[in-house]
Amino acid sequence: MSLLIRNARILTLASSDAGARPRRGRALGDLGVIPHGEVLVVDDRIAAVGEKVDAPADAEVIEANGRVLLPGFVDCHTHACWAGDRLAEWEQKLRGVPYLEILKQGGGIHSTVRAVREATQKQLASGLRDRLQLMLREGTTTVEVKSGYGLSTEAELKMLRAIRRAGSEWAGTVVPTALLGHAFEGELDDYARMVVKEMLPEIAREFPGVAVDAFCERNAWSVEASVKLLEKARKHHPIRVHTDQFTSLGMVPEAIRLFARSADHLEAATKKDLVALAASETIGVILPATGFHTDQRYARAGFFVDQGGAVALATNCNPGTAPTHSMPLAIALAVRFCGLTSAEAIAAATVNAAAVLGLTDRGRIEAGLRADLVLLHHRDERQLAYELGGNPVELVVCGGCRV
Numbered sequence: 001m002s003l004l005i006r007n008a009r010i011l012t013l014a015s016s017d018a019g020a021r022p023r024r025g026r027a028l029g030d031l032g033v034i035p036h037g038e039v040l041v042v043d044d045r046i047a048a049v050g051e052k053v054d055a056p057a058d059a060e061v062i063e064a065n066g067r068v069l070l071p072g073f074v075d076c077h078t079h080a081c082w083a084g085d086r087l088a089e090w091e092q093k094l095r096g097v098p099y100l101e102i103l104k105q106g107g108g109i110h111s112t113v114r115a116v117r118e119a120t121q122k123q124l125a126s127g128l129r130d131r132l133q134l135m136l137r138e139g140t141t142t143v144e145v146k147s148g149y150g151l152s153t154e155a156e157l158k159m160l161r162a163i164r165r166a167g168s169e170w171a172g173t174v175v176p177t178a179l180l181g182h183a184f185e186g187e188l189d190d191y192a193r194m195v196v197k198e199m200l201p202e203i204a205r206e207f208p209g210v211a212v213d214a215f216c217e218r219n220a221w222s223v224e225a226s227v228k229l230l231e232k233a234r235k236h237h238p239i240r241v242h243t244d245q246f247t248s249l250g251m252v253p254e255a256i257r258l259f260a261r262s263a264d265h266l267e268a269a270t271k272k273d274l275v276a277l278a279a280s281e282t283i284g285v286i287l288p289a290t291g292f293h294t295d296q297r298y299a300r301a302g303f304f305v306d307q308g309g310a311v312a313l314a315t316n317c318n319p320g321t322a323p324t325h326s327m328p329l330a331i332a333l334a335v336r337f338c339g340l341t342s343a344e345a346i347a348a349a350t351v352n353a354a355a356v357l358g359l360t361d362r363g364r365i366e367a368g369l370r371a372d373l374v375l376l377h378h379r380d381e382r383q384l385a386y387e388l389g390g391n392p393v394e395l396v397v398c399g400g401c402r403v
C-alpha cells in the first residue's frame with residue numbers, strides 16, 4: 001500500500017550530522033524545512049522525501065495544499081494509566097492547599113493509588129485506551145506511559161500489563177515505564193528497600209529493559225532512596241527521574257552522574273544545575289501543563305537551551321497535576337512560559353522526545369523511518385504554538401495508515 005502526500009510544507013527535523021541524536025542548543029530550532037515537497041509512504045515506512053519523489057501510479061494521493069506536515073508527536077512523559085478522578089482535590093487546590101500538603105495528608109497520588117488498586121487490569125487498559133485515542137486525534141503517535149499508582153509489586157505489575165494491553169490495541173506506539181519510586185507507604189527506608197529487593201526484580205523478569213523512574217521530592221522519594229533505586233536499576237534498565245518539580249534537593253547532579261536518560265520537570269532547578277545538565281548527555285524534559293494547572297511555576301527551558309542543553313517536551317498527562325492529553329497545548333505553553341521558540345518546541349516534541357525513549361526510527365521525516373505523520377490545518381507551523389485550545393490536526397498517518 002502506498003500513499004503520496006504532495007504540495008506540503010514539510011518539517012523534516014532531519015539534520016545531516018545529528019541523525020537520531022537529540023538536538024541541543026541553537027540546533028534545536030532547525031526544523032529542516034522543505035517549503036513545497038512530497039512524502040511517499042509505503043506500508044508502514046517513509047519511502048521517500050523531497051521536492052519531487054517517484055511514486056507508483058496507484059499510490060493514494062493526499063493533496064496538502066501547502067499545509068504543514070510534521071512527524072507525529074512523541075509524548076515522552078505521561079501517567080496516562082489511572083482510575084478514579086481528583087476533582088475534589090482540585091477544588092482543595094483552588095482554595096490554596098498546596099500539592100505537597102495534599103500528598104502528605106494521604107491524598108494526591110495516594111488517592112489515585114486507592115482507585116487503581118480497586119480497578120481491574122481490564123478497566124485500567126480500557127481507560128488508557130480512551131485517552132490514547134484522544135491523543136492520536138491531536139497528533140500524538142507515540143506515548144510513554146508510567147506505572148507508579150500501584151505501590152505494591154502486584155499492583156505495579158497490573159498497571160504495566162494494562163499499559164502493554166492498551167498499547168497492543170492502539171494504532172500508535174506505547175512505551176511503558178516502571179515508575180517504582182513514585183510515593184511510598186510506611187517508612188520510606190523500608191519501602192525503598194522492598195522496591196529494590198522485591199519489586200524491581202519481579203518487574204525486570206516480566207518487563208526486561210523497561211525504563212525505571214523515581215519522583216525525587218519532599219514527601220516523596222529522597223535523593224538517597226532515589227539514587228539507591230536508580231543505581232541498581234541502571235545495570236539493566238534505562239533510568240529517568242522526576243526532579244526539582246517543587247524543590248531543588250540535589251538530584252540533578254546525581255541524574256547526570258548516573259547517566260539518566262532524562263531529568264524531568266526542572267521547575268525549581270537552579271541555574272547552576274541547569275548549566276551542568278546542559279553539558280551532560282541527560283535530556284531535560286519540561287512539562288509546562290503542570291505549572292499551568294498546579295502553581296504557575298515553569299522550567300527555564302530557554303536558559304537551558306542557551307547553555308547548549310537538549311530539551312524535550314511532554315504533556316505529563318495525569319489526574320493530579322496535568323489533566324491534558326494535548327501536545328499542541330504543551331507546545332503553546334512551552335512557548336508562552338518556558339522561553340522556547342515555536343520551532344524549538346516542535347523539535348522538543350518530536351525528535352528530542354523520541355531520543356528520551358531511545359527510539360531512533362521516528363521523530364523525523366526521513367526515508368526508512370516509521371511513517372508517523374501529522375498534517376496540520378495550518379500553512380505556518382507557528383500557528384501550533386499561537387493557537388490555544390483547538391485541534392490543529394487535519395490528518396494523522398500512523399504506522400503508514402490514515403487514522
Ligand code: NIG
Nearest residue numbers: 108109112215318319320321
Ligand atoms: O509528574 N509529581 C509526580 N508525579 C506526577 C503527578 C502524579 C499525580 O499527582 O498523580 C507529576 O506531576
